[in-house]
Amino acid sequence: MKARLYAIAAAGVVAGAGAAWLAAHQPPDRPTEPDAVLTLVVGASLIGCGLASWRSRPENRLGPVMVITGFLWFAGQLSEASAPWLYTFGSAIQYVWAVGLIYLLLSFPSGRLRGRLDRSLIWATAGLFCMQLLAMLYGNKAGIRCPGCPDNLLQVVHDNHKAQAWLNLERLVGGVVIATVITVLVTRWVRSSPAQRRAVAPVLVAGSASLLALVWTVTFDLLGDPLSSLPATVWFYTSATVPIAVLYVFVQRRLARGMVAGLVVELGTQSPSGDLRDALSRALGDPSLELAYWFPAENCYVDGDGRPVALPDAHSARRATFVEHYGQPIAALLHDPVLEHNAELVSSVCAAASLALENERLQAELRARLVELQASRARLVEATDAERRRIERDLHDGTQQRLVSIAMSLGLLESKLPAQAPAQPLVRETREALAVALAELRELTHGINPPLLTERGLAAALDELCRRAALPTRLELSLDRRLPDQVESAAYFVASEALANAAKHSHGSEVRVAAADDGEHLIIEIADDGIGGAATAGGSGLRGLADRVEALGGRFTVSSPPGRGTTLRAEIPCA
Amino acid sequence: MRVALADDAVLLREGLARLLKEAGFEIVGLVGDGDALLELLERTRPDVAIVDIRMPPTHTDEGLRAAKVIRERWPTIGILVLSQHVNTRYALELLSTGTDGVGYLLKERVSDLDELSSSVNRVGQGGSVLDPAVVAELVGRRRQADNPLEQLTEREREVLALMAEGRSNRAIAERLFVTEHTVEKHVKSIFGSLCLPPSSDDHRRVLAVITYLNSQ
Numbered sequence: 022m023k024a025r026l027y028a029i030a031a032a033g034v035v036a037g038a039g040a041a042w043l044a045a046h047q048p049p050d051r052p053t054e055p056d057a058v059l060t061l062v063v064g065a066s067l068i069g070c071g072l073a074s075w076r077s078r079p080e081n082r083l084g085p086v087m088v089i090t091g092f093l094w095f096a097g098q099l100s101e102a103s104a105p106w107l108y109t110f111g112s113a114i115q116y117v118w119a120v121g122l123i124y125l126l127l128s129f130p131s132g133r134l135r136g137r138l139d140r141s142l143i144w145a146t147a148g149l150f151c152m153q154l155l156a157m158l159y160g161n162k163a164g165i166r167c168p169g170c171p172d173n174l175l176q177v178v179h180d181n182h183k184a185q186a187w188l189n190l191e192r193l194v195g196g197v198v199i200a201t202v203i204t205v206l207v208t209r210w211v212r213s214s215p216a217q218r219r220a221v222a223p224v225l226v227a228g229s230a231s232l233l234a235l236v237w238t239v240t241f242d243l244l245g246d247p248l249s250s251l252p253a254t255v256w257f258y259t260s261a262t263v264p265i266a267v268l269y270v271f272v273q274r275r276l277a278r279g280m281v282a283g284l285v286v287e288l289g290t291q292s293p294s295g296d297l298r299d300a301l302s303r304a305l306g307d308p309s310l311e312l313a314y315w316f317p318a319e320n321c322y323v324d325g326d327g328r329p330v331a332l333p334d335a336h337s338a339r340r341a342t343f344v345e346h347y348g349q350p351i352a353a354l355l356h357d358p359v360l361e362h363n364a365e366l367v368s369s370v371c372a373a374a375s376l377a378l379e380n381e382r383l384q385a386e387l388r389a390r391l392v393e394l395q396a397s398r399a400r401l402v403e404a405t406d407a408e409r410r411r412i413e414r415d416l417h418d419g420t421q422q423r424l425v426s427i428a429m430s431l432g433l434l435e436s437k438l439p440a441q442a443p444a445q446p447l448v449r450e451t452r453e454a455l456a457v458a459l460a461e462l463r464e465l466t467h468g469i470n471p472p473l474l475t476e477r478g479l480a481a482a483l484d485e486l487c488r489r490a491a492l493p494t495r496l497e498l499s500l501d502r503r504l505p506d507q508v509e510s511a512a513y514f515v516a517s518e519a520l521a522n523a524a525k526h527s528h529g530s531e532v533r534v535a536a537a538d539d540g541e542h543l544i545i546e547i548a549d550d551g552i553g554g555a556a557t558a559g560g561s562g563l564r565g566l567a568d569r570v571e572a573l574g575g576r577f578t579v580s581s582p583p584g585r586g587t588t589l590r591a592e593i594p595c596a
Numbered sequence: 597m598r599v600a601l602a603d604d605a606v607l608l609r610e611g612l613a614r615l616l617k618e619a620g621f622e623i624v625g626l627v628g629d630g631d632a633l634l635e636l637l638e639r640t641r642p643d644v645a646i647v648d649i650r651m652p653p654t655h656t657d658e659g660l661r662a663a664k665v666i667r668e669r670w671p672t673i674g675i676l677v678l679s680q681h682v683n684t685r686y687a688l689e690l691l692s693t694g695t696d697g698v699g700y701l702l703k704e705r706v707s708d709l710d711e712l713s714s715s716v717n718r719v720g721q722g723g724s725v726l727d728p729a730v731v732a733e734l735v736g737r738r739r740q741a742d743n744p745l746e747q748l749t750e751r752e753r754e755v756l757a758l759m760a761e762g763r764s765n766r767a768i769a770e771r772l773f774v775t776e777h778t779v780e781k782h783v784k785s786i787f788g789s790l791c792l793p794p795s796s797d798d799h800r801r802v803l804a805v806i807t808y809l810n811s812q
Contacts, residue, residue, distance in 0.1 A: 414655075417650070417680055418605070421680050421703075422605045422607055422608055422680075423607070424704075425608060425611075425680070425703045425704050425706075425707070426607045426608055426611045428704055428707035429608070429611035429612065429614075429615055429706060429707050430611065431707060432615060432706070432707035432708055432709050432712075433611075433614060433615055433618055433709070435709065436615075436618055436619075436709040437618075452707055452708070455704075455707075456704055456707070459704040460704075460729070463680065463681060463682065463702075466681075467681060467682075472656070472681055472683065473683060473685060473686075475656070476656040476657060477685070481685060484685070485683075485684065485685055488684070488733075488737055489733065489737070490738065491738055492738055493738045493739055493740050494738075531740075
């Protein structure tokens with residue numbers, strides 16, 4: 022590989038020397054464009070940058086394309102030779118190197134043409150070469166202005182007008198083709214992402230300058246060369262910058278890999294979330310970079326907040342690169358497709374960041390588990406509420422009904438017994454004991470799920486609760502809508518437990534219950550005027566209330582300074 | 597006296613029908629929900645409709661809603677609503693439309709045949725019935741020490757509760773083993789303490805008493 026490149030370089034030096042010699046040793050009556058320096062600059066730029074690119078990115082065919090273009094350029098300079106056959110050959114292929122230049126611009130950075138239009142443009146440029154040959158059937162190079170030129174061996178008929186006509190047609194068609202190429206490049210630029218633009222900008226700028234200069238040259242040729250060789254000179258110089266730009270982009274990518282070292286240092290000194298994405302985004306040069314972390318429990322990728330992330334598919338405008346650590350998936354980098362052309366950079370960044378990514382992944386997993394936990398707590402509360410309603414309904418429809426019907430039978434039995442029957446008192450006693458059992462059962466079912474709460478809502482249920490409270494209770498309500506079941510029942514049980522606590526422990530004389538709906542939260546506050554000092558820790562009922570409220574994403578606070586009463590406050594989201 | 601019965605629990609419906617027959621009532625029909633009850637009343641026009649509060653389709657307060665419709669269409673039919681819960685709010689909602697010929701009883705209360713037949717009779721004759729558990733809940737509410745209700749004597753509270761249950765002076769006297777005259781004295785004293793206008797009409801005073809109890 023290396024030897025082949027050196028051999029090509031040596032051949033390039035020989036070709037360049039020859040072309041420069043030809044340019045420098047022109048008879049004074051022949052037009053010399055380009056001169057020796059320009060000949061060397063363009064050729065050396067193409068072959069040199071081509072070889073460097075070839076070495077740097079052997080898989081990319083742009084290196085070889087530039088090298089071939091360089092040799093074609095030098096070969097075109099044979100049109101300056103004195104030997105007729107060299108002169109004829111050089112004149113025939115004088116502009117073929119431009120095909121390579123246009124191929125370069127259209128296929129950058131991958132080295133592959135992207136579609137039918139690109140291929141047609143290349144074929145059209147090649148077609149211009151045929152027109153050059155046709156022109157040469159009729160006349161010498163330019164036919165008119167070349168008195169000192171050697172014989173044109175292709176010439177069949179001497180007709181300078183026809184030769185000129187073919188040349189003008191070649192220039193016209195050439196102008197159209199070049200304009201199309203410029204349009205294609207501009208369209209591509211407009212449609213590309215910021216990362217893609219960054220990647221192709223130098224080549225596009227150099228290429229556009231060169232193509233515009235070419236249009237300028239062709240236009241002035243058609244108009245009869247009022248500025249002589251100036252436009253062509255500009256075109257040649259700008260063309261020389263294209264390979265340099267290509268090499269610059271390739272080398273810059275290699276330099277970007279040097280950023281990886283910087284990335285490693287950066288990752289060592291800081292690691293809060295978000296910064297990792299920024300650091301990777303800088304190292305990869307893709308502002309749109311997103312990170313997704315592997316969440317094994319759910320077999321999916323999640324973002325930093327633990328929410329599931331959809332990975333781009335084949336038709337998406339994004340690409341995913343997967344990062345593994347000891348064979349285990351850690352994360353996915355969602356990035357611009359342009360990074361696919363720089364796979365080494367992406368893989369070295371991934372390798373450098375894998376530890377930091379694993380760290381982030383663990384944090385994301387933790388957050389995902391918290392999200393999951395919160396959801397499962399909420400489901401638990403919901404399930405508990407549903408279960409309470411079911412038990413209440415079952416007791417109402419089953420046990421209670423059955424016991425009531427037994428009580429009725431006993432009543433009937435009692436009425437059928439003679440007034441003085443010895444069993445009479447026993448039956449009455451049984452019936453009354455059953456009535457007590459039924460009353461207890463009623464209290465129990467009411468405690469499990471007060472029917473009023475389900476049927477009439479929180480306001481009515483709180484009203485009823487306060488009326489039944491063991492301490493005088495004042496109720497302040499600012500509620501004019503039904504809230505979700507779990508919210509209502511959490512608030513109800515907070516109030517119910519707080520009132521029971523106040524009656525049992527506060528030694529107070531009065532309780533105030535306030536419930537208000539501010540549109541986003543239900544706020545319920547229960548305050549007594551007792552001795553305070555309520556303990557929230559341990560297995561107290563307050564812990565259970567806090568759990569219930571927090572499971573719904575709410576806040577539960579207890580303020581109970583000794584001697585200044587106890588205030589319970591719950592804020593439950595209900596938007 | 598002719599009675600219609602609405603309850604979706606067949607066991608209770610049949611048991612209740614048996615008890616009522618035993619007590620000498622004529623059962624005009626047994627149905628399982630509010631619509632069927634209205635249809636039955638349209639056909640048979642009984643003296644009293646006994647209605648379970650929780651019935652299909654929603655199993656919440658269908659009985660209450662049926663009662664409102666019955667009041668509007670057939671004001672002369674007495675309504676006795678049965679409930680398995682002590683639901684003071686529903687009881688007061690029911691009585692707030694007028695206490696004549698309206699009653700609210702816990703289901704288990706009907707096992708006492710005497711109590712059942714006296715309640716049905718009272719409702720059928722335009723009187724009112726409020727379950728003792730509901731009244732106990734109303735009277736038993738904790739109030740500030742300076743509330744007039746807290747100033748009543750134990751006996752006056754007993755009389756107040758029996759008034760609220762819809763009982764006449766004579767019934768109260770029988771219940772408390774005192775003379776009707778003593779009951780009248782208590783009633784006068786209670787109305788004085790609570791600053792209620794004196795009322796000789798047993799029916800009217802029920803509403804006055806429960807409204808007062810509920811407002812304090």
